[in-house]
Each structure stands twice: as C-alpha cells, then as structure tokens.
Amino acid sequence: MSRVSVENVWKSYGKQTVLERLSFEVAPKSFVALVGPSGCGKSTFLKMLLGDEAPTRGRILVDGEPLTAEPSPDRGVVFQKYSVFPHLTCLQNVMLGLELGGAPRLGRLFGRKRREAKDISRTLLNKVGLGAAENKYPSELSGGMQQRLAIAQALVKKPKLLLLDEPFGALDPGIRAGVHEVLLELWHETGMTVFMVTHDLSEAFKLATRVIAFDRRHTRPEELEAYGATVTFDLPVDRRIPPPVAETTSAPAAPQLRAAV
Structure with a gap:
C-alpha cells in the first residue's frame, strides 16, 4: 500500500x-x-x-x-511484450527474483532458502492459474499464459x-x-x-x-x-x-x- x-x-x-x-x-x-x-x-x-x-x-x-x-x-513491472526468460521454466522464471535478491553473487539459493523460494513461487503460480505448468517453458504457453507468468514474476517480490x-x-x-x-x-x-x-x-x-x-x-x-x-x-x-x-x-x-x- x-x-x-x-x-x-x-x-x-x-x-x-x-x-x-x-x-x-x-x-x-x-x-x-x-x-x-x-x-x-x-x-x-x-x-x-x-x-x-x-x-x-x-x-x-x-x-x-x-x-x-x-x-x-x-516496483514490479509488466510490459506488452512478454518479459519472461525463454530458457527458464515457469517455476524458474518466478523464482529468479527471489534467488537474485537472496544470493546476488551466485544468483542461486540452496537448502532451506531454496525450498522456501520454491514454495512461494508455486503458490503464486497457482494464483495465476499456472500451477500445472510449472515445468513448462514460455514457448509452450499461450499468449495469455505467458502474460500471467509475467504478472507472477512481477509480484514475487511483493x-x-x-x-x-x-x-x-x-x-x-x-x-x-x-x-x-x-x-x-x-x-x-x-x-x-x-x-x-x-x-x-x-x-x-x-x-x-x-x-x-x-x-x-x-x-x-x-x-x-x-x-x-x-x-x-x-x-x-x-x-x-x-x-x-x-x-x-x-x-x-x-x-x-x-x-x-
């Protein structure tokens, strides 16, 4: 707020x-x-x-x-052109913000922190209706699904x-x-x-x-x-x-x- x-x-x-x-x-x-x-x-x-x-x-x-x-x-941002990373799965796309924020040098979390990041990301994917697509890549999604993924990606850092x-x-x-x-x-x-x-x-x-x-x-x-x-x-x-x-x-x-x- x-x-x-x-x-x-x-x-x-x-x-x-x-x-x-x-x-x-x-x-x-x-x-x-x-x-x-x-x-x-x-x-x-x-x-x-x-x-x-x-x-x-x-x-x-x-x-x-x-x-x-x-x-x-x-500040989260969503553009008209789908701002998701084509080489990452849906889950990885959403997790990325948490991993870069939590481990800026390596860009990757481990252990408990990684499990927590996965849980947060999966919850958000479920909210945008992509829970069943967490292991799919953006190229496998429709335009509307890609934009929902971009919204989840923008919101993961609250x-x-x-x-x-x-x-x-x-x-x-x-x-x-x-x-x-x-x-x-x-x-x-x-x-x-x-x-x-x-x-x-x-x-x-x-x-x-x-x-x-x-x-x-x-x-x-x-x-x-x-x-x-x-x-x-x-x-x-x-x-x-x-x-x-x-x-x-x-x-x-x-x-x-x-x-x-």
Whole structure:
C-alpha cells in the first residue's frame, strides 16, 4: 500500500518537452489507468515511476519519500511484450527474483532458502492459474499464459507499486478478460497501488479506480517543442478501493476523450 505524490513534474529531452506540470496525488490501493494519444508521454511517465528515467524538474514521492533513481524490488513491472526468460521454466522464471535478491553473487539459493523460494513461487503460480505448468517453458504457453507468468514474476517480490505498460494489448479479447480477472484478484488480495498505461478506454474504466488522461494543450507547430503533454482529465471511477472482482464485470460509460486515444 503506497501513496504516490507527483509534484510539478516536467520531462524534457534536450529542447523537446514531453511532459509538463504534472501534479496529482494517488491514494494507497488505487488502480490508476493512464490514457491519451500515442506519443503523449504515458510510457515516459511510467519509466519515471520505475526509476528508469528521472524528471527534468519536479519530483515523485512514494509515502512521502523521494522515489529512488533506479529500479528496485518495491516496483514490479509488466510490459506488452512478454518479459519472461525463454530458457527458464515457469517455476524458474518466478523464482529468479527471489534467488537474485537472496544470493546476488551466485544468483542461486540452496537448502532451506531454496525450498522456501520454491514454495512461494508455486503458490503464486497457482494464483495465476499456472500451477500445472510449472515445468513448462514460455514457448509452450499461450499468449495469455505467458502474460500471467509475467504478472507472477512481477509480484514475487511483493512490490509496493505495480506498473503495467499496455500489458494486454497483444491478447485476444477472450484471453484478455481472463487475465483481467487474475489481475484484479491479485490487486484485491495485495492492496498494492497499480499504474496501467492503456489505449483501450473500456479496459481503463473496467479495471481502474481512477482514469488520468495525458494530452497536449498547445498544439500549434511552433509550440510542439516548448510544450509537452499534461493532465487533461482526472476522473474517479465509482468503485470501492479495492473492489470485489464480481463488481468489475461491467464498466461505466467512458467520457468522450480525443478520438486518438
């Protein structure tokens, strides 16, 4: 459970301003969907939350403390492209975070610690519906199963923040619905704070407790370099935090945002 404070954050690359004047508070246990046109800085903001990028100006706080300037175990991340290791089994993929954290030099645990890591990893695989596939390799799994494996891999270190960068975009609608259900169950169980980038407004309003839209206010050609995207809509979703999964089967109607979203 983590509160995130974004205080007047700007992000520029040379003379090009990508994001400007981002200021908002996110309560613990929130599920925030970030939407907006392609190229408006959603993934850049997610990289700043991860610690892979630093704000040019302003700051991001987690529970009142400045965000560390590099990725750390308190932030899990799932990308659209399956971020699992093809040469490792499902069980080994999930165990890897525990082994690297517990034995950074060797990258491998032994004895009691290894048995404990296996138990933790197997429990998580069961929660994402992959208990029977622990000895399979990613190439033997469907797309939806691979994404569930990536979610388990991201959650094994019990992160405070879960960051999702269009994690369901490559999935068929039926498979996507199943992965949605798994994600909501895990979010409800852990109470972590989630940020998800998506281009799908119906997905945003189905999953999130809050939808934040990024877009440019200054769109004239002479303004595109000096000005970036900022928050144009910040909409709470009428849902308890976190909600029971049964209440997520229908989504409120999405507002009319830009067609490019």
